[in-house]
Amino acid sequence: MRQAGRYLPEYRRLREKAGSFLKLCCTPELAAEVTLQPVRRFGFDAAIVFADILLVPYALGQKVDYVDGDGPQLTPPIGVGEIGYLRDHCDASVLSPVMETIGRVRQQLAPEVALLGFCGAPWTVATYMVAGSGSLDHGKAKLFAYRDPPRFAELIGLIEQASIEYLADQLSAGADAVQLFDTWSGVLAPEEFERWCVAPVARIVAGVRARIPAAKFIGFPRGAGASLMRYAEHVAVDAIGLDWTLDRSFAQKVQERRPVQGNLDPHVLLAGGDALDRAVDAVLAAFAARPFIFNLGHGILPDTPIAHVERMVARVRGA
Ligand code: CP3
DSSP: OOOSSTTOHHHHHHHHHHSSHHHHHTOHHHHHHHHHHHHHHHOOSEEEOSOOTTHHHHHTTOEEEEETTTEEEEESOOOTTOGGGSOSSOOHHHHHHHHHHHHHHHHHSOTTSEEEEEEEOHHHHHHHHHHSBOOSSOHHHHHHHHHOHHHHHHHHHHHHHHHHHHHHHHHHHTOSEEEEEETTGGGSOHHHHIIIIIHHHHHHHHHHHHHOTTOOEEEEETTOGGGHHHHHHHSOOSEEEEOSSSOHHHHHHHHHHSOEEEEEOHHHHHHOHHHHHHHHHHHHHHHTTSSEEEEESSOOOTTOOHHHHHHHHHHHHHO
């Protein structure tokens, strides 16, 4: 999950120095430093490369801006029948800085600390490309998919191919594993979840492994609920990310199939105190007996106090 960001003063300083978020992502020296900051401060067991899932639409030819307070803006939005202006391959000059960041981080990171690469899963990336921004119900992408499935499949296929190349390149550059973020998979009906989340991610895993057989993946279909079991059965990822809303006895059944990570509610980390201690204990009690990576169930919230992160790490390590 997101580790770097506005909750760290050292991040805010570099962000200001870079001037814009995109510049920070695409300047390897600064992006490497931002990647290493949380590991240095908290002694985490893994780092996640500092980049963003919207670099792929950017590399495919959509204009991407991060507007302070408003979130990302992608122009022009992709409407039904309008995917023609996109490139059929990623512009290497957009994504090659990420590979350079990975190389730099790997050199500076202790060998026992894992380095994760990532990209957005096609459905989640498509929701931003179609809406042109974040949206509440992802209605625009859903309508596109219902009204013109072949054309929507074309868009998903384009993101899929770009993601295969991008992830294979990240692994070749030194990432130990890659994570696929499907942040908005929870808004889909089961058949749509199957078609736009399970199948594309399964093809990405197979496509990367055709190039790099030992490639390791973490899949995170956020909000999948009961459909998570289908994902665990049909997507050959090495581990699955859990959000915090899942029934824990159900999540344990998922864990019988695949190692899991996550599950802590980012808001309880923001709250701190006894509530945090109890929540950490509940996550460990449910999952620590089987292969498990302790993590949040989604990205860290910007107002999270550093002392709460320290308290959480101490409790997990002491347990
Ligand atoms: O440690 C890390 O921060 C790792 C790098 C990372 C970022 N984004 C940096 C970032 C990762 C893994 C992501 C993934 C990402 N980006 C996802 C999937 C996971 C999730 O959080 O749901 C999504 C949906 C995005 C798209 C995105 N990027 C949005 C919607 C926003 C704006 C909203 C927000 O929280 O600010 C971003 C910006 C972004 N990406 C920030 C960071 C640190 C905040 C930038 C800033 O204002 O300085």
